[in-house]
Amino acid sequence: MEFWLAPLHGITNHHFRNCVNRHAGGISVAVTPFLPVQEAAKLNVRKWTDIQPENNEVSRIIPQLMGNEPAHFVDTVRALQSLGYQRVNWNIGCPAAQVVRKQRGCGVMPFPDRVEAVVQRVTAETDCLFSVKMRLGLRNPREGVEILRRLQDYPLDFIVIHPRLGVQQYEGSPDWDGLAKCCDSAGKQRIVYSGDIVDLSSFQRWREAFPQIGTCMLGRGLLRNIFLAEELCAGTELSREQRRMRFSKFYADYVQTMLAQRGPHASLSALKELWHYFASFFQLSESQLLHLLRQTDWESFHQEATAIVSAPLD
Numbered sequence: 047m048e049f050w051l052a053p054l055h056g057i058t059n060h061h062f063r064n065c066v067n068r069h070a071g072g073i074s075v076a077v078t079p080f081l082p083v084q085e086a087a088k089l090n091v092r093k094w095t096d097i098q099p100e101n102n103e104v105s106r107i108i109p110q111l112m113g114n115e116p117a118h119f120v121d122t123v124r125a126l127q128s129l130g131y132q133r134v135n136w137n138i139g140c141p142a143a144q145v146v147r148k149q150r151g152c153g154v155m156p157f158p159d160r161v162e163a164v165v166q167r168v169t170a171e172t173d174c175l176f177s178v179k180m181r182l183g184l185r186n187p188r189e190g191v192e193i194l195r196r197l198q199d200y201p202l203d204f205i206v207i208h209p210r211l212g213v214q215q216y217e218g219s220p221d222w223d224g225l226a227k228c229c230d231s232a233g234k235q236r237i238v239y240s241g242d243i244v245d246l247s248s249f250q251r252w253r254e255a256f257p258q259i260g261t262c263m264l265g266r267g268l269l270r271n272i273f274l275a276e277e278l279c280a281g282t283e284l285s286r287e288q289r290r291m292r293f294s295k296f297y298a299d300y301v302q303t304m305l306a307q308r309g310p311h312a313s314l315s316a317l318k319e320l321w322h323y324f325a326s327f328f329q330l331s332e333s334q335l336l337h338l339l340r341q342t343d344w345e346s347f348h349q350e351a352t353a354i355v356s357a358p359l360d
């Protein structure tokens with residue numbers, strides 16, 4: 047079984063990926079948050095700091111792209127190849143309204159001709175290993191089934207499926223019946239699963255239902271417990287003491303990296319976003335979390351967060 051790090055825009059940037067890689071095991075591949083495709087004349091991939099090879103310590107990184115214009119995909123994929131990347135992923139799952147409105151992300155799923163045109167051009171005109179990350183559909187699970195049926199025979203690297211509809215955002219539970227229908231329509235494509243794996247028991251339940259899927263992406267579950275992949279590989283949880291001790295080293299490293307690279311202002315907003323997830327690692331109450339998030343200057347936020355991270359176990 048392989049565990050990959052899911053892309054979370056604004057969260058799983060290279061600083062986060064590098065620190066997780068230094069302090070926790072179990073992740074073999076990281077897909078980056080999405081970058082916009084562009085035509086060759088407008089492209090300057092050197093500006094994309096998140097995917098510069100020298101900024102990335104995880105050896106297997108797959109850059110992710112967002113867009114819907116076949117020619118722009120070909121240009122952007124070629125530019126990524128010039129940076130040394132041989133694998134590129136296409137996001138057709140993002141449910142954000144401003145993205146969907148432009149028929150990007152999940153907004154392209156009701157248009158299978160467009161999806162097929164992008165895949166056809168990239169696979170025919172580049173030698174890059176191309177892959178897709180999708181939902182069941184935007185409004186209807188028939189959309190995903192149709193896309194998978196059309197993509198069956200293209201030489202794709204893999205297809206990640208997050209089994210919710212776009213209109214659901216992150217509500218409700220992943221639809222495993224829908225996922226099973228997708229698997230039936232995908233032919234021989236390699237399927238990677240993404241959705242709501244948060245601990246050993248949720249992983250085991252999913253594993254029993256889909257023993258044929260050999261790769262699982264971890265997103266919010268890994269943010270809540272950065273040792274999740276390591277624990278799933280080992281089949282057992284770390285002790286509370288080990289988790290806390292190792293987390294505090296991870297946290298200190300991440301804070302130091304962020305401060306050095308991005309300064310206190312950007313570090314404060316990045317950490318506030320992360321603490322929504324870390325709160326469950328430390329079993330913070332709603333009011334404890336709110337108190338932390340109300341801190342507006344770096345010093346007081348950092349002091350309070352450090353106190354939580356280094357508090358002795360009760």
Ligand SMILES: Cc1cc2nc3c(=O)[nH]c(=O)nc-3n(C[C@H](O)[C@H](O)[C@H](O)COP(=O)(O)O)c2cc1C
Pocket residue numbers: 052053054055056057078079080110137139140179208240241242243263264265266267
């Ligand atoms: C805040 C946030 C940002 C996300 N950004 C991306 C993204 O850039 N690209 C992408 O393909 N999926 C993105 N996703 C979806 C995740 O990669 C993943 O498929 C989804 O969260 C379900 O998996 P999980 O339950 O393990 O988190 C994002 C999800 C969240 C919550």
